[in-house]
Amino acid sequence: MCGIVGYIGQRSALPVLIDGLRRLEYRGYDSAGIAYANGEGIGIHKTMGRIDDLKNILPAPLPEARVGLGHTRWATHGAPSDRNAHPHETGGVAVVHNGIIENYQQLKARLIAEGHEFASDTDTEVIPQLISSYMQKGFHFEEAMRMAILDLKGSYALGIMSASAPGKLFAVRNGSPLVVGFGPGEFFFASDIPAFLAYTKKFAFMEDGQIFTLAAGEEARLERLETNGNSGGNSGKRPPEPELKIVEIDWTAEMAEKEGYDYFMQKEIYEQPATVMETMREWLDDPMEMLRTMGITPKMILGLRRLHIAACGTSYHAALVGKYAIESLAHIPVEVEIASEFRYKHLLVEKNSLFVSITQSGETADTLAAQREAGKKGAHTLTICNVVGSTASREADSVLYTRAGPEIGVASTKAFTAQMAALCLLAVALGVKRGRLIADEAETLTGQLKKMPLLIEKALAAGPHVKEVAASVTGARSMLYLGRGINYPIALEGALKLKEISYIHAEGYPAGEMKHGPIALIESGLPVVVVIPMGSLFEKTLSNIEEVKARGGRVIAVTDEPASLQGKADETIPVPSTHPVLSPFVNVIPLQMLAFHTGVIRGNDVDKPRNLAKSVTVE
Numbered sequence: 001m002c003g004i005v006g007y008i009g010q011r012s013a014l015p016v017l018i019d020g021l022r023r024l025e026y027r028g029y030d031s032a033g034i035a036y037a038n039g040e041g042i043g044i045h046k047t048m049g050r051i052d053d054l055k056n057i058l059p060a061p062l063p064e065a066r067v068g069l070g071h072t073r074w075a076t077h078g079a080p081s082d083r084n085a086h087p088h089e090t091g092g093v094a095v096v097h098n099g100i101i102e103n104y105q106q107l108k109a110r111l112i113a114e115g116h117e118f119a120s121d122t123d124t125e126v127i128p129q130l131i132s133s134y135m136q137k138g139f140h141f142e143e144a145m146r147m148a149i150l151d152l153k154g155s156y157a158l159g160i161m162s163a164s165a166p167g168k169l170f171a172v173r174n175g176s177p178l179v180v181g182f183g184p185g186e187f188f189f190a191s192d193i194p195a196f197l198a199y200t201k202k203f204a205f206m207e208d209g210q211i212f213t214l215a216a217g218e219e220a221r222l223e224r225l226e227t228n229g230n231s232g233g234n235s236g237k238r239p240p241e242p243e244l245k246i247v248e249i250d251w252t253a254e255m256a257e258k259e260g261y262d263y264f265m266q267k268e269i270y271e272q273p274a275t276v277m278e279t280m281r282e283w284l285d286d287p288m289e290m291l292r293t294m295g296i297t298p299k300m301i302l303g304l305r306r307l308h309i310a311a312c313g314t315s316y317h318a319a320l321v322g323k324y325a326i327e328s329l330a331h332i333p334v335e336v337e338i339a340s341e342f343r344y345k346h347l348l349v350e351k352n353s354l355f356v357s358i359t360q361s362g363e364t365a366d367t368l369a370a371q372r373e374a375g376k377k378g379a380h381t382l383t384i385c386n387v388v389g390s391t392a393s394r395e396a397d398s399v400l401y402t403r404a405g406p407e408i409g410v411a412s413t414k415a416f417t418a419q420m421a422a423l424c425l426l427a428v429a430l431g432v433k434r435g436r437l438i439a440d441e442a443e444t445l446t447g448q449l450k451k452m453p454l455l456i457e458k459a460l461a462a463g464p465h466v467k468e469v470a471a472s473v474t475g476a477r478s479m480l481y482l483g484r485g486i487n488y489p490i491a492l493e494g495a496l497k498l499k500e501i502s503y504i505h506a507e508g509y510p511a512g513e514m515k516h517g518p519i520a521l522i523e524s525g526l527p528v529v530v531v532i533p534m535g536s537l538f539e540k541t542l543s544n545i546e547e548v549k550a551r552g553g554r555v556i557a558v559t560d561e562p563a564s565l566q567g568k569a570d571e572t573i574p575v576p577s578t579h580p581v582l583s584p585f586v587n588v589i590p591l592q593m594l595a596f597h598t599g600v601i602r603g604n605d606v607d608k609p610r611n612l613a614k615s616v617t618v619e
Ligand code: AGP
Pocket: 312, 313, 314, 315, 316, 358, 359, 360, 361, 362, 363, 364, 367, 410, 411, 412, 413, 500, 613, 614, 615, 616
């Protein structure tokens, strides 16, 4: 997730762009850059690092310009570096981009075959190169720009400008957010409202497939991006141009960074439909391609006798979900270890086995150490990581990036579901490759994964009910979380979320383990959260609910079968049904919200809980 900005009007553009980027820095901060047009062509300054590093390389005094673009990067393709920073410029066309161009490799190969030379490793650079290629074939800039955009597949919010159209700026949206701000004789655009809330309160939210042409002192022109061929559908008539809807925003800039939410954690919980989709987008149609891209060969896969996963905290819980998924779909034994334990034990890691580290930050000391130890033993190391260019991603043999964007809240939420998405795709790919998963079963799973953003939305809809439940447990001294099978790790994750956000003691247990000790904890009114999806373990888990109820416990059930729990659970929080292996995606949502609301009601700083840090880079 990156931040893009653009300005055209009567002000000096560079200070406005830098100010806008600073307010978007939470969207990505590994490199930054600006481009401007002032009649002498396109000027560009860009660097690895933060906005302050960009300011340090700008000439003094700042070049005078009335139009420009800016970008603060969260690397997806191409490690953080000066050359991979945006804007990217080719033939006097400058582009900034937020999103992923899925077909960039094919486009890049085509352009290289035409003799174009690339200066970066990014997917984005294919855009100015494409525009320039069409211009070299005789098309004027605006035609070439539209043709190039039609060649793109994937998600993109673009800012485009050209030396051949110095008085114009173009904003294009398809799949990534983009808003346009309106001032007297001036226009702004940005990935998020905070960028320019200090300059205007009037914004239009662009929709997918739209392009804005912005020229100072003229009316903004909003058009539909023509699709290839007849865009008039069956009628043959051209659809009406989109209606320009300008809204007045009454947020403060700080509120707007959280997009109106009170906390980053809440915003990130609600981002999960999008971030799960973003993580899967590249591989859903062909999970096998993911293995090829990671250099995991068929020979290694067929020769695999076991798979090791090491991680910490929430990432460890994702690893446990991955164990269930890989063992059930690919029939490969999976050993999951807490990284701080893995690194000090007598390692039985075989040469050419597969070791997976899971880490949102890519900087967790224990996880890095475990990955290094496994590498020394000759294992192929794969990291599932959320930060391009992080230590884990640089040191591992292969990387499978989650695309959750910066996770600002200390409590991991969207990274967790993104990690599960990556692990499920890995399980499907390994299962197919080892002949354990037939094509129909794989299609059923990937079909259900495609629906997952919608299912997560449905689980999020229980938010108000969860908030009421939170109000009823804020006084608890302790809570239990129970689950079975692939939802046992979800019980662990729910307990961890509650502990780290509300400071209430909580423990996650396999529901079947109650009789072996924990049931002694049950006393009148003790809240016990039970994850109980319909399926082969439903009846067994229902018995555990009855055992808790018989001893006065208060049962809060997370289930896709609320009717079956009438009169049995004290509270039922509904989630949608899905494939059993995918049920953790929806079951964790209410538990995240329960922790969040309980923490807020107890007056805690849920974005920065006491004693915790976002990345534990010390042992
Ligand atoms: C999760 O809510 C915690 N913040 C913590 O357990 C975290 O998951 C753990 O420190 C691992 O971090 P990593 O994923 O960046 O390696």
